[in-house]
Amino acid sequence: MSEAKIQIKNLYKIFGKNPSAAMEHVKNGVGKDELLEKHNHVLGLKDINLDIQSESIQVVMGLSGSGKSTLIRHINRLIEPTDGSVTVDGDEVLKMNEEQLRSFRRSKTAMVFQRFALLPHKTVLQNTIFGLHIQNIAEEDAKKSALRWIERVGLSGYEDKYPQHLSGGMQQRVGLARALTNDGDILLMDEAFSALDPLIRKDMQDILLELQDELQKTVVFITHDLDEALKIGDRIAILKDGIMDQEGIPAEILLDPKTKYVKDFVEDVNRARVIKAKHIMSEINGQDLNGAMPIDQDEFIDRFIDKVIAEKPDNLLIQDKDKKNVGFLSTQKLSEILKR
Amino acid sequence: MSNFLTEFPEMPNKQFREFKKGVDASYKDFAREWGDFIDAMFEPLLKMLVFFEKTLIATPWPIFMIVLLGLTYWGSRSYKLVIGTFLAFVFIGYFRMWDETMSTIAIILTSVIMSVVIGLPTGIAMSRSDRTQSIVTPILDIMQTMPPFVYLIPIVMLMGIGKIPGLIAVVIYAIPPLIRLTNLGIREVDKEALEAADAFGATKKQKLYQVQLPLALPTIFAGINQTIMMALAMVIIASMIGVKGLGQPVLQSIYNQYFTKGVLYGLAIVIVAIVFDRVSQSYGQRIQKHRSGKIV
Ligand SMILES: Nc1ncnc2c1ncn2[C@@H]1O[C@H](COP(=O)(O)OP(=O)(O)OP(=O)(O)O)[C@@H](O)[C@H]1O
Ligand SMILES: [Mg+2]
Numbered sequence: 001m002s003e004a005k006i007q008i009k010n011l012y013k014i015f016g017k018n019p020s021a022a023m024e025h026v027k028n029g030v031g032k033d034e035l036l037e038k039h040n041h042v043l044g045l046k047d048i049n050l051d052i053q054s055e056s057i058q059v060v061m062g063l064s065g066s067g068k069s070t071l072i073r074h075i076n077r078l079i080e081p082t083d084g085s086v087t088v089d090g091d092e093v094l095k096m097n098e099e100q101l102r103s104f105r106r107s108k109t110a111m112v113f114q115r116f117a118l119l120p121h122k123t124v125l126q127n128t129i130f131g132l133h134i135q136n137i138a139e140e141d142a143k144k145s146a147l148r149w150i151e152r153v154g155l156s157g158y159e160d161k162y163p164q165h166l167s168g169g170m171q172q173r174v175g176l177a178r179a180l181t182n183d184g185d186i187l188l189m190d191e192a193f194s195a196l197d198p199l200i201r202k203d204m205q206d207i208l209l210e211l212q213d214e215l216q217k218t219v220v221f222i223t224h225d226l227d228e229a230l231k232i233g234d235r236i237a238i239l240k241d242g243i244m245d246q247e248g249i250p251a252e253i254l255l256d257p258k259t260k261y262v263k264d265f266v267e268d269v270n271r272a273r274v275i276k277a278k279h280i281m282s283e284i285n286g287q288d289l290n291g292a293m294p295i296d297q298d299e300f301i302d303r304f305i306d307k308v309i310a311e312k313p314d315n316l317l318i319q320d321k322d323k324k325n326v327g328f329l330s331t332q333k334l335s336e337i338l339k340r
Numbered sequence: 341m342s343n344f345l346t347e348f349p350e351m352p353n354k355q356f357r358e359f360k361k362g363v364d365a366s367y368k369d370f371a372r373e374w375g376d377f378i379d380a381m382f383e384p385l386l387k388m389l390v391f392f393e394k395t396l397i398a399t400p401w402p403i404f405m406i407v408l409l410g411l412t413y414w415g416s417r418s419y420k421l422v423i424g425t426f427l428a429f430v431f432i433g434y435f436r437m438w439d440e441t442m443s444t445i446a447i448i449l450t451s452v453i454m455s456v457v458i459g460l461p462t463g464i465a466m467s468r469s470d471r472t473q474s475i476v477t478p479i480l481d482i483m484q485t486m487p488p489f490v491y492l493i494p495i496v497m498l499m500g501i502g503k504i505p506g507l508i509a510v511v512i513y514a515i516p517p518l519i520r521l522t523n524l525g526i527r528e529v530d531k532e533a534l535e536a537a538d539a540f541g542a543t544k545k546q547k548l549y550q551v552q553l554p555l556a557l558p559t560i561f562a563g564i565n566q567t568i569m570m571a572l573a574m575v576i577i578a579s580m581i582g583v584k585g586l587g588q589p590v591l592q593s594i595y596n597q598y599f600t601k602g603v604l605y606g607l608a609i610v611i612v613a614i615v616f617d618r619v620s621q622s623y624g625q626r627i628q629k630h631r632s633g634k635i636v
Contacts, residue, residue, distance in 0.1 A: 103541065105538075105540065106540065109539070111540075113532060117530075117532040117535065117536035119533055121555065130540060134540060182540065
């Protein structure tokens, strides 16, 4: 695998008066609750290790207070860590001086916020252009680029409106357009859709996925909603009380939850809608696959299950886009996975 | 022993007299030595004040009226306020108080400009450092609780009687709310808006001009409004040390018990105050329209 776009290594964050003293306790295994009660410090993150691949969507999931926002803010160093390292494209973010950090934030990252964080005294266009404006980019070019993204997120005609005159969903479109106008490789989204109504939220998820198909950014997406995580994430990391419980592709998390916390999280998920054929196939090893039903490896189970029930084959033959056989799946295994 | 309990162990009379004499003498020396220099320092300010005053008085009244009503409409977008302002100034003009009113407007204008020039940066500095805030706050407390007469004394000793000492007294009296509200307004700016600016790589200066000041503007404006009001309230006291305007006739009326004159000039002050207050407030509200102080 190529070197990860973002590498987070042994990252610790402790909030309080004397974090380095509290570090000792944390390293000795004191947990979040005890640290707060006995030592009056808040454990934000403990020993986080995470490699985020270029051009993928990494979801970070966890309940309120689990440290999701704290983690994502370390990537563009809005928060200083207590210990550890964060590198982007091989550059250590934590070693950058003020000037370097500013130019890193301007050119490599852009952020979308849970409560939008638009500037109420600026219009949609002025908000969208903000990132370029502070880089003193020529007005003409900046405007052209901003207008393009305003159109892409479906806000044409609203350029001169103020944020207050827009619904929550529309405001977050502005937030997204503002981030995209900045054109960094990395998109940081901290519960970007959590404040939106379910329907609008689905719209926004679809917009994001559609844009991602085309733009291929490295997206770090925070959510506390498993359905959203499964829909959007190429990989999912699960945080609990500042500790990363598990990290992997969605199917891994669903099929093989490592802790009770993760198990509780994934219990009620409709697996058929989340697991793709390729996630559960086995290697072909001389089995007799005569009469096996061909299935595309990227199909979700619920897309082919009806056909399986109707035709009752013994095996499914899993194929890639070019109809090359890549594995097989016995109907028996499939039914076990769905029953579990 | 009983003496000790009933009478406070105070400084002996002779010593106290010498103490006062000593302080007075050294301040007088200071005043003699530096008075001219300080006068010279404030010369540009005096020029500005005199310029405003002369211009306002020399302006034919219909032109002044048109400009004033235009400004009132521009600030408030309210015809009611425009008509009210018109009637108020007709009253002032008809009862022979026009020139004094112009003098007063000139000193209000000058002292508000001076307050903004000093107060805004001070408030900004305060908002940026808790240390600065903890130093400036008690100074503002003193400025607001000390009776103006007390600081008139050293000012007059230093600069004599005249427009500039009056102006300084007005500014000392009127500037604290502007400083406080500038500080407060900037500190209250939504943390998320600032975080967004940080995340996009804004410099400190860009954050100040593009996020903090614009979002704090309604609060700052409330400060300017209060400063205007307090400057007007100070006009009578300032007239005691030679500031021309609506205050002087009021003062005269008190000394000589001219009832009607006192009431008329008093009313004129009230009128100017109400007009300035309403116009600046509705301007303040108008600029907030599409930007409630909160982040959305
Ligand atoms: N500046 C701070 N000072 C002290 N404690 C903090 C600070 N910021 C965060 N914390 C604490 O760190 C922990 C993690 O907070 P964080 O905001 O990262 O959680 P989160 O997973 O984003 O939660 P949410 O879903 O509510 O946004 C919480 O216990 C929080 O109280
Ligand atoms: Mg959060």
